[in-house]
Amino acid sequence: MIKFPRNFLWGAETSSYQVEGNNSNSDWWQWEKDTGKENSGNACRHYELYSQDFDLAKSLNHNAHRFSIEWSRIEPEEGKFSQEGLKHYIEVILALKARNIEPMVTLHHFTNPIWFSKSEGWENRKSVARFLRYCEFVTSALAKYVRYWITINEPTIYISHGYILGVWPPQARSLLKAKAVEDNMVLAHIQAYRLIHKIYKRSDIPEPSVSIAQNVMAFVPCTRDLKNRFAAYLRDKWYNFGFLDKLMRHKAMDFIGINYYSRQLVEAPNWGLSSLAMGVCKNDHHLVKKNSLGWDIYPEGLYELLLKLKKYAFPVIITENGICTLDDDLRWEYLYAHLKNIHLAMEKGVVVEGYLYWSLIDNFEWDKGFAPRFGLIDIDYNTYQRTVRESARRFGRVCKTGVLE
Ligand code: FCB
Numbered sequence: 001m002i003k004f005p006r007n008f009l010w011g012a013e014t015s016s017y018q019v020e021g022n023n024s025n026s027d028w029w030q031w032e033k034d035t036g037k038e039n040s041g042n043a044c045r046h047y048e049l050y051s052q053d054f055d056l057a058k059s060l061n062h063n064a065h066r067f068s069i070e071w072s073r074i075e076p077e078e079g080k081f082s083q084e085g086l087k088h089y090i091e092v093i094l095a096l097k098a099r100n101i102e103p104m105v106t107l108h109h110f111t112n113p114i115w116f117s118k119s120e121g122w123e124n125r126k127s128v129a130r131f132l133r134y135c136e137f138v139t140s141a142l143a144k145y146v147r148y149w150i151t152i153n154e155p156t157i158y159i160s161h162g163y164i165l166g167v168w169p170p171q172a173r174s175l176l177k178a179k180a181v182e183d184n185m186v187l188a189h190i191q192a193y194r195l196i197h198k199i200y201k202r203s204d205i206p207e208p209s210v211s212i213a214q215n216v217m218a219f220v221p222c223t224r225d226l227k228n229r230f231a232a233y234l235r236d237k238w239y240n241f242g243f244l245d246k247l248m249r250h251k252a253m254d255f256i257g258i259n260y261y262s263r264q265l266v267e268a269p270n271w272g273l274s275s276l277a278m279g280v281c282k283n284d285h286h287l288v289k290k291n292s293l294g295w296d297i298y299p300e301g302l303y304e305l306l307l308k309l310k311k312y313a314f315p316v317i318i319t320e321n322g323i324c325t326l327d328d329d330l331r332w333e334y335l336y337a338h339l340k341n342i343h344l345a346m347e348k349g350v351v352v353e354g355y356l357y358w359s360l361i362d363n364f365e366w367d368k369g370f371a372p373r374f375g376l377i378d379i380d381y382n383t384y385q386r387t388v389r390e391s392a393r394r395f396g397r398v399c400k401t402g403v404l405e
Contacts, residue, residue: 009354013066038369060396218301259320322358324372
């Protein structure tokens with residue numbers, strides 16, 4: 001029998017831009033308009049329907065829920081903070097607490113206010129002070145309700161997609177800019193971490209638990225060729241652990257939040273930097289099942305990564321893991337296999353304190369639009385009707401009993 005600890009955090013998550021709808025002060029909204037990309041529009045209308053969604057989470061026995069605050073609703077114009085925007089998120093948190101669901105709040109999940117991006121976004125050194133001012137406003141008001149904070153969601157994805165691959169706003173392709181953004185995000189996290197702790201201390205509130213949500217991938221060499229093995233080693237070091245190493249050195253983490261989805265089959269055709277950093281096998285060697293976006297399903301990768309995290313000697317929370325698919329049996333297979341691998345790692349001494357599935361409801365998957373279905377709950381985008389999937393019920397039984405059958 002596979003049994004998880006009693007006080008394990010079980011639940012799912014969303015992010016503001018992907019579910020709320022009509023975030024018209026956000027830079028992603030502007031980008032959709034400028035590029036003619038699929039519009040997020042009403043998204044899931046979660047901004048109005050959140051109570052309904054939390055009722056469903058409760059009925060599925062979730063005891064934790066991660067969501068994000070849309071910075072552009074809090075500070076639609078530089079320095080002008082919206083009490084109304086804040087009030088909404090207080091209501092959201094109270095709605096979770098009324099259902100005995102522990103909130104985990106993300107302060108930055110890929111999107112920025114338009115004014116922020118117009119003044120060079122995260123490339124600008126001032127971004128750090130700007131982010132801190134927003135954090136101060138939000139966290140001082142929410143401290144009394146919230147214990148778990150994620151400052152920044154997946155900085156490495158934000159940087160690689162926005163500043164190296166150039167597929168997300170601001171569509172830059174510049175290592176120099178990427179480096180500036182990384183430096184600013186590292187500093188922003190460290191300072192936000194200290195600020196949040198200071199606010200709790202000052203208000204005599206028991207210590208918070210603060211982290212980032214780090215996207216990690218299983219980098220698997222396609223063949224035993226030295227180039228491939230070296231490339232996989234480098235990617236692990238840079239991509240998976242670069243950010244974490246820096247934050248650990250500054251003692252700016254209370255737990256490790258990781259988002260895990262898939263593996264990358266590493267094939268470096270030559271010793272050049274971009275081949276080592278980005279070369280992938282295109283021949284579908286070592287075929288495995290895939291999600292509807294073509295990402296490999298590779299649960300053992302999560303086990304291997306969790307063991308690697310042991311070196312930090314910090315508790316881990318799986319802040320995201322999930323699959324987009326129209327085959328709900330495959331969703332359950334995915335969930336089951338990943339939970340099993342987490343448990344295996346726990347048996348090997350890794351301290352895992354929670355598992356949050358991405359996502360509670362189907363939602364707007366960034367540049368991929370509404371087609372990918374990641375939700376435990378199906379959304380009908382014509383009627384906004386919610387329908388609980390069978391995999392969600394099965395996961396709900398695990399949440400209730402802590403037992404994976
Ligand atoms: C992660 C993001 C999340 C969602 C999932 C599928 O990288 O944090 O917003 O898009 O992928």
